[in-house]
Amino acid sequence: MSFSMCAIRMEALSLGTAASDEGHFHVDLRDNNNNAEEECADNSNLEEEGGLEETESIAIQKAVKVLLQGLGEDVTREGLRKTPLRVAKALLEGTRGYTQKVKDIVQDALFPEAGIERGIGNAGGSGGLVIVRDLHLFSYCASCLLPFHVKCHVGYIPSYNRVLGLSKLSRVADVFAKRLQNPQRLADQVCYALNDGISPSGVAVLLQCSHVHFPFYNENADDHKGWVYQQAISGSGIFGNENADIWGDFLSLLKFRGVVVNLDKRRKITTRIGDNWCPSHPKIGPIDSTMTMAVDSILRALGEDPTREELLGTPARFVKWLTNFKTYNVEMKLENGVVNGSSNNSTNCDELGVCSELNIPFWSQCEHHLLPFHGVVHIGYICGNGGVKRIGKQVLQSIVHFHGFKLQVQERLNRQIAETVSLLIGGGDVMVVIEASHTCMITRGIEKFGSSTATVAVLGRFSTDSRARGKFLESIPKFDTCSS
Structure with missing residues (x-):
């Protein structure tokens, strides 16, 4: 099927599930989950209940199931079956x-x-x-x-x-x-x-x-x-x-230790007091009351009072954030995305015919812990003689955002982007590198702030041509993690 002259509208997604991906792409993009995708960035072994305060943990797990169901998810599918337990452990450890x-x-x-x-x-x-x-x-x-x-x-x-x-x-x-x-x-x-x-x-x-x-x-x-x-x-x-x-x-x-302290003109230490620093979305809008009640029960299980002033709007803000990854009518705009012609005219192609688009930002939500991860995506593909000229940057951004805004794991996201780009250019040679910071690496007792994760997917010639892979990897700029 040709994607060059069509805009595909992705509706009623079941977030993170490959079965829904198949129907909306009208191609076979089955999500063959393997064991490597069962774990999050740390590949930690899951433990059974026992070390946690059982009552609090059970209350949080029930609430997390309500939140997942509110997103339209199947809480029994692989990858989500133990998410309520993982979230409960993380929250109890973190509080x-x-x-x-x-x-x-x-x-x-x-x-x-x-x-x-x-x-x-x-x-x-x-x-x-x-x-x-x-x-x-x-x-x-x-x-x-x-x-x-x-x-x-x-x-x-x-x-x-x-x-x-x-x-x-x-x-x-x-x-x-x-x-x-x-x-x-x-x-x-x-x-x-x-x-x-x-x-x-x-x-x-x-x-x-x-x-x-x-x-x-x-x-x-x-x-x-x-x-x-x-x-x-x-x-x-x-x-x-x-x-x-x-x-x-x-x-x-x-x-002496290189700490940069902000001072105003009077050499007074500057600070902003209060909750206003939080970048949560200012316009809440309609919120699922069942989901907000679930967050309310989580706050109580953690030992907090949901009625104290600082927490009054917290359930609605968290649900608003979480439903960011719910089923939306997201349009992946592919129309006029690929132009046929000589690859020599492409500004992003090297002498080997490797075209690249680097540092495409992405945001996603880890389905194992319901914690966000983000970073950049680098996409490379090989242009043939008289074949694909260049894929527009907006098209590639659309592909990245479409796959990113759902419950995900980085390995699956990497593969889905690579397969979509390959289909867009008629089954061509594609390499995708994702570099990401996972919030779960600074929580849950791990606290490895500043760490990052890189994953690679290769299709076609990239899987056998080490020179092409090397040229593309050399073009990738340094990835900066947060350093406060």
């Missing part, structure tokens, strides 16, 4: 701070140190400023329930002849990070908890936060950044005045 108390962490970790008096801290460094830098944490956004990354810098000035074990600064910060948060609230809670727990001369906390930012299915993906950044600070004691000289010492010690 374990609700069951932890700061006093249990610090009470046995205060050690005597002579020369440290209340309000005095400059004798040979004893009693002076103590900083632990670059603590990488993650938290769930109270506004939308999506994870965000935190680089935490915390310092204090000891007093009363006592110092705190350094690892406890990290542990206290993690207690509050493992709750539903926004940056300023997190900074304040860490600061005040340390101030109350160890009674120092002062505490300083600076957070550099990055929140994943995804477009909605009907928005222009090129207008969106992958991350939104915010800085938050909090101080107590002698750090209570943001303009105090001691802040200069604190910031100077951070700059």
Whole structure:
């Protein structure tokens, strides 16, 4: 079937299922799932229930099934059967701070140190400023329930002849990070908890936060950044005045490590306070009440109060985000996408006839954990003599977005894009590389922020011609993951 003069409308998709893909492409694109696609980016072994609080876990699993059914999904299909359990484990792990108390962490970790008096801290460094830098944490956004990354810098000035074990600064910060948060609230809670727990001369906390930012299915993906950044600070004691000289010492010690701190013209630390940093969609619109009630039950199972002010709109915002990957009438625009003619006229073809389109952004949702992943797609195809000239960039973007906006795994997404491009050029030679950052790699206890995953699909000549593969791979630019 020729795709060059038609626009195919994809309707009533069953998200992530190959059976629906077959009918809408009118070709055989069966989704032959293999064992490699059964696992997410970390290939972790699933454990049975037992280590979790059983009541809370069961409540979350039931709610996740409601959400999946609200998306039109079959919760019994391979790839989704254990998704409710995976999500429950991730959420309970990521919010374990609700069951932890700061006093249990610090009470046995205060050690005597002579020369440290209340309000005095400059004798040979004893009693002076103590900083632990670059603590990488993650938290769930109270506004939308999506994870965000935190680089935490915390310092204090000891007093009363006592110092705190350094690892406890990290542990206290993690207690509050493992709750539903926004940056300023997190900074304040860490600061005040340390101030109350160890009674120092002062505490300083600076957070550099990055929140994943995804477009909605009907928005222009090129207008969106992958991350939104915010800085938050909090101080107590002698750090209570943001303009105090001691802040200069604190910031100077951070700059030694390359930490960039935003200052305004008055050299005052800049921050935005509140929930406004969350890039969740401002217009909620009609929402499935059954799905919002399911999210409400998840919040309760985590130990939260869904009626507190910061959480009042959270269920609707999360459902709005999730239904971004629901069944939509998404049009994959292929009309006039391929022009016949000499490949020599193509601006994107090399001497081997390899045409390429690089850095096409994509956004998707991991079907194993209901956590987002995003990155770029690189597509290469070989032009024959007098054959395909070039596929328009908008056509390739349409293909990528169509397959991306559904519950997915990266390996399947890679293959589906490659097969669609191959069909578009009449069964030609195609190579597709996807580079992605998976949110599940910074959550669920793994916390490998900055890691990325690359997958490759090759069809036709690319599977046997190492020179063609090499030329295409050499053309791919460096992939930048988020670095806050």
